[in-house]
Amino acid sequence: MIDLRLVRDNPDAARASQLARGADPAAVDRLLAADASRRAAVAAADELRAEQKTFGRSIGKASPEDRPALLTRGKALAAEVDEAESAETVAQAELTAAHKIIDNVVSTDTPPGGEQDYVVLKHVGEPKVLTGKVRDHLELGEGLGAIDMERGAKVSGARFYFLKGVGAQLQFAMLNLAISRALANGFTPMIPPVLVKPESMEGGGFLGAHADEVYKLANDDLYLVGTSEVPMLAYHADEILDLSAGPIRYAGWSSCFRREAGSYGKDTKGIIRVHQFDKVEMFSYVRPEEADQEHQRLLAMEEEMLGLMELPYRVIDTAAGDLGSSAARKFDCEAWVPTQEAYRELTSTSNCTTYQARRMNIRYRDENGKPQMAATLNGTLATTRWIVAILENHQQPDGSVVVPAALRPFMGGLEVLEPTR
RNA sequence: GGUAGCGUGUCCGAGCGGCCUAAGGAGCACGCCUCGAAAGCGUGUGAGCGUGAAAGCGUUCCGUGGGUUCAAAUCCCACCGCUACCGCCA
Numbered sequence: 252m253i254d255l256r257l258v259r260d261n262p263d264a265a266r267a268s269q270l271a272r273g274a275d276p277a278a279v280d281r282l283l284a285a286d287a288s289r290r291a292a293v294a295a296a297d298e299l300r301a302e303q304k305t306f307g308r309s310i311g312k313a314s315p316e317d318r319p320a321l322l323t324r325g326k327a328l329a330a331e332v333d334e335a336e337s338a339e340t341v342a343q344a345e346l347t348a349a350h351k352i353i354d355n356v357v358s359t360d361t362p363p364g365g366e367q368d369y370v371v372l373k374h375v376g377e378p379k380v381l382t383g384k385v386r387d388h389l390e391l392g393e394g395l396g397a398i399d400m401e402r403g404a405k406v407s408g409a410r411f412y413f414l415k416g417v418g419a420q421l422q423f424a425m426l427n428l429a430i431s432r433a434l435a436n437g438f439t440p441m442i443p444p445v446l447v448k449p450e451s452m453e454g455g456g457f458l459g460a461h462a463d464e465v466y467k468l469a470n471d472d473l474y475l476v477g478t479s480e481v482p483m484l485a486y487h488a489d490e491i492l493d494l495s496a497g498p499i500r501y502a503g504w505s506s507c508f509r510r511e512a513g514s515y516g517k518d519t520k521g522i523i524r525v526h527q528f529d530k531v532e533m534f535s536y537v538r539p540e541e542a543d544q545e546h547q548r549l550l551a552m553e554e555e556m557l558g559l560m561e562l563p564y565r566v567i568d569t570a571a572g573d574l575g576s577s578a579a580r581k582f583d584c585e586a587w588v589p590t591q592e593a594y595r596e597l598t599s600t601s602n603c604t605t606y607q608a609r610r611m612n613i614r615y616r617d618e619n620g621k622p623q624m625a626a627t628l629n630g631t632l633a634t635t636r637w638i639v640a641i642l643e644n645h646q647q648p649d650g651s652v653v654v655p656a657a658l659r660p661f662m663g664g665l666e667v668l669e670p671t672r
Numbered sequence: 673g674g675u676a677g678c679g680u681g682u683c684c685g686a687g688c689g690g691c692c693u694a695a696g697g698a699g700c701a702c703g704c705c706u707c708g709a710a711a712g713c714g715u716g717u718g719a720g721c722g723u724g725a726a727a728g729c730g731u732u733c734c735g736u737g738g739g740u741u742c743a744a745a746u747c748c749c750a751c752c753g754c755u756a757c758c759g760c761c762a
Contacts, residue, residue: 293722297731304731307743311690318742325742491719614719622719 252350252609254624258282268356271363271571278353285342285349292342296335303328351459355606357571358580368570369583375554376563378587383648387590388639389521392418394650396671397642398522409519410511410526414635417668421638421654422529424661426504429531429556429633433502436552438533441503443482446473451485454611456577463512479503480629483534487613491622494615498537498545502632505530521639523595528635535628538615539605542626546602549630550582553598556632559657562640563587565594577603586640597637600630 258265258279266276306328310321362370392398397418403411414422430440452458452474457465466475476482483503492499507530518524533552537545550566557564569581578601585594605624608614614622645653652668659666 290722293731297722300732301730303742308690310742322742327742329742612720 252606253353253356254605254609255282255286255350257356259286265353265356268571269353271357271361272354272574273365273572274354278349282346282349282353285346289339289342289346292335292339296332296339299328299332299335303332351610354574354576355579355604357574358602360568361574361580362568362570363572364570365572366570369567369573370570372566372568372582374563374565375558376561376587378563379589379644381589381646384650385590386643386646386650387521388523388588388642391642391646391650391652392521392638394670394672395642395652395668397421397668398638400521407526410524412522412525414638416671417662417665418638420662420665421641421658421668422635424658425560425633425637425641426529426531427661428559428657430502430504432552432556432559433500433531433533433632436500436548438500438502441479441483441486441501443476443479443486443503443505445476445479445482445505445508446471447476447481447485448473451481451488452476454488455481455484455607456575456610457481459576464510466508466510475508476505477509478507478530478629479505479532480534483532483629484607484611484613484627487536488611490613492536492613492615492625494536494538494625498535498541500536501534503532503534505532507634522635523639525635530634531632533600533628533630533632536608536613536615536625537628538617539624539626542602542604542628545626545628546580546582546600549600549628550584552632553584553600553630557584557586557597559655560586560637560641561655562597562637562644564597575601577601577606579604579606586637587644588640589643595636595640597634597640598631601628603627603629 253265262279262283265279265282269276269278303325306321307325310318310325362368386394389398389400393400395418396416397414399413399415403413406413434440446468449458449472452465457477465477467473468475480503482505483501486501487499506527508527509525511524511526514524522528533549535545535549554564554566564584564586567583567585569583574581581599581601583596583600584598586597587593588595604626607627608625613625613627615625617623641655642652645655647653647667650670654662654666654668
């Protein structure tokens with residue numbers, strides 16, 4: 252949720268943000284109206300309650316002969332309070348609804364526009380010119396005995412796979428390297444639950460426009476998370492954090508589950524777009540004034556990892572219309588995928604400012620000891636999809652794949668993955 | 673899954689229809705005392721919302737949600753969690 256005070260003091264900023272996202276600026280005015288009527292309802296209910304409380308106490312002290320008359324009056328007051336409280340509840344619900352519908356206020360640095368309006372911040376490395384027979388990641392993975400899509404489909408259906416042998420090893424190595432880099436940077440490793448309650452899912456803003464992306468276990472009223480961002484955010488729900496010693500940083504390792512509804516026919520080959528994958532995700536709780544700096548830090552760590560994987564990539568500043576509902580600004584790192592002759596997203600880091608924290612009621616104490624809303628940020632440190640870029644960029648004409656040096660210590664010193672057929 | 677007990681403020685813990693505006697203790701903060709400290713003494717000690725320039729005032733919060741009542745931490749119901757025992761099980 253966005254800051255109500257900001258909306259009251261500077262509604263134009265909120266309207267401008269809505270326009271940049273391609274959303275309805277009138278939603279801001281509906282929020283203001285709902286806010287005003289809630290405040291009126293609260294004042295009315297408070298006043299009646301105060302009256303009832305004082306009056307109720309007098310009944311207890313009254314003499315037996317005075318009681319019947321007082322009780323009649325008491326009953327009437329109770330009915331009035333009841334009515335006022337109902338009105339208060341309704342007004343509160345209307346305010347919450349109007350409040351939640353508005354996405355985070357975008358950063359003034361975020362490029363306006365839609366999916367195609369991103370700004371490329373930089374390129375790192377040159378797309379490699381491959382010679383000889385060039386294989387895509389699936390062909391390479393199958394040749395190495397690393398990826399088995401057919402059996403994935405047999406066992407679980409489309410968009411499922413087995414990582415096997417060096418494929419499984421490669422993923423372990425990559426994720427372990429990610430965790431060790433996170434540790435070196437002061438992150439606390441975390442293995443979270445991947446099944447969460449509806450309110451945990453809701454808090455991150457994942458049940459809004461993209462609710463059909465999420466797997467739900469109806470029998471148990473639980474959701475499978477699409478990223479460990481969900482449990483790492485819900486982890487500190489309703490808490491007042493101590494950020495006096497600096498940000499709190501976690502690196503979550505989890506499987507992630509996505510329905511990929513509406514992506515029929517897109518990326519059907521291989522493991523680029525799958526229903527289940529593994530990921531190491533960074534998550535930071537910071538003071539709002541530190542959020543931009545933390546965002547740069549997360550981006551730098553993503554770039555470091557891509558560098559260690561020896562991949563050519565570019566960094567883009569995502570446009571307002573392509574931001575998630577919680578994000579004010581988002582940077583994606585996209586690695587070159589030779590057989591697609593395209594850059595594909597490998598990491599994504601979002602600055603969610605106080606938006607998620609406000610939904611989850613996560614605060615910290617400022618210098619004066621007063622609770623204030625915290626800011627949250629997240630970013631990818633490694634995922635299964637990276638295997639696509641690693642295999643394709645480091646392939647050799649004979650179908651073998653050179654292991655990036657940084658991964659070798661995590662693979663028993665293995666330097667080259669050799670085809671098994 | 674079954675049965676029983678328990679869920680109170682930062683922590684421990686009392687309260688079991690109106691005097692709860694939640695006892696008492698610990699912790700913490702400040703002050704006094706002291707050369708300094710400890711001890712002792714005194715004062716203060718949460719969050720949300722509303723209102724106000726502020727101090728303040730009002731209101732909500734005793735696991736969560738309902739209910740009974742003029743009035744609920746207190747009575748009733750459901751749910752969640754913890755603990756113990758039983759059953760089942762990788």
